[in-house]
Amino acid sequence: MALASVKLTPRVGSEIKIDTKTLLSGTAAAEIRELLEQRGVVIVRNTQLEDAQQLALAQTLGTVRLGTVRKEGVDGIMKVTFDKSQNNAYAEYFRGTFFWHMDGTYDDLPPLASILTPRVLAPSGGETEFTNTYAAYDDLPESEKESLETLKVVHTMAAAQNDAFPTPTSEQLEYWRSFKPKVHPLVWCHRSGRKSLVLSTSADHVVGMEKNESDALLGRLMGWATQRQYVYQHQWQMGDMLIWDNTGTMHRVLAFDMECGRRLHRVTLEGEEPVAAA
Numbered sequence: 432m433a434l435a436s437v438k439l440t441p442r443v444g445s446e447i448k449i450d451t452k453t454l455l456s457g458t459a460a461a462e463i464r465e466l467l468e469q470r471g472v473v474i475v476r477n478t479q480l481e482d483a484q485q486l487a488l489a490q491t492l493g494t495v496r497l498g499t500v501r502k503e504g505v506d507g508i509m510k511v512t513f514d515k516s517q518n519n520a521y522a523e524y525f526r527g528t529f530f531w532h533m534d535g536t537y538d539d540l541p542p543l544a545s546i547l548t549p550r551v552l553a554p555s556g557g558e559t560e561f562t563n564t565y566a567a568y569d570d571l572p573e574s575e576k577e578s579l580e581t582l583k584v585v586h587t588m589a590a591a592q593n594d595a596f597p598t599p600t601s602e603q604l605e606y607w608r609s610f611k612p613k614v615h616p617l618v619w620c621h622r623s624g625r626k627s628l629v630l631s632t633s634a635d636h637v638v639g640m641e642k643n644e645s646d647a648l649l650g651r652l653m654g655w656a657t658q659r660q661y662v663y664q665h666q667w668q669m670g671d672m673l674i675w676d677n678t679g680t681m682h683r684v685l686a687f688d689m690e691c692g693r694r695l696h697r698v699t700l701e702g703e704e705p706v707a708a709a
């Protein structure tokens with residue numbers, strides 16, 4: 432079938448017009464995956480998916496992830512919220528989501544994608560932003576692309592949490608350090624042949640580079656990759672369904688009242704390819 436889609440910004444994000452029955456049937460799954468890879472984010476408005484439907488949709492698109500760091504919610508449904516009565520295990524961990532990151536950078540295969548649906552919205556704020564790291568890579572000068580392609584970056588949980596908890600307790604430090612650091616190339620050469628930048632709050636340092644130089648490079652690239660022309664800001668409405676390609680984007684949430692009960696349900700798809708060097 433030919434999927435009708437509208438670009439949300441020139442470089443990232445598309446909205447598709449599809450009825451819920453067709454969406455869940457899987458007949459559009461290949462096209463949705465293709466669009467997701469090209470556009471980073473795919474949304475459907477007014478589709479009102481319940482948990483079972485959200486899982487069913489995920490199963491048409493890939494393999495539902497049940498969690499590697501910790502169990503991914505109940506049967507793959509993760510409640511993304513600061514409300515401890517809804518998700519005590521992760522409420523604190525989610526503070527890191529206010530800063531640009533990729534999910535699962537400690538894994539051999541970072542998750543392919545995640546599907547979000549809102550259940551309780553913030554009265555104000557709480558928009559989710561996505562930046563296209565394929566587009567950010569594509570626009571770099573050719574000479575810089577060549578030098579970046581040789582670099583590797585160490586990703587750590589401590590680095591990922593540092594912005595959210597600048598003065599951590601010794602218990603927090605000990606817990607974060609229990610996660611094994613992971614080394615990934617700075618430039619991901621995907622099976623498709625397309626390349627993207629692998630940046631995230633979890634990026635601690637560039638292998639073999641002085642700390643000052645490494646901080647400056649990672650900071651400059653983060654600034655480059657999050658320029659407005661690469662970013663789509665999603666303003667949530669009840670009934671939305673949003674999928675993002677975790678392998679070619681970063682995401683963050685904008686500030687909102689953390690006591691307001693905002694809650695989104697997330698289903699994540701298992702990664703399908705390692706972060707391969709060019």
Ligand SMILES: [Fe+2]
Pocket residue numbers: 528532533534682
């Ligand atoms: Fe995230």
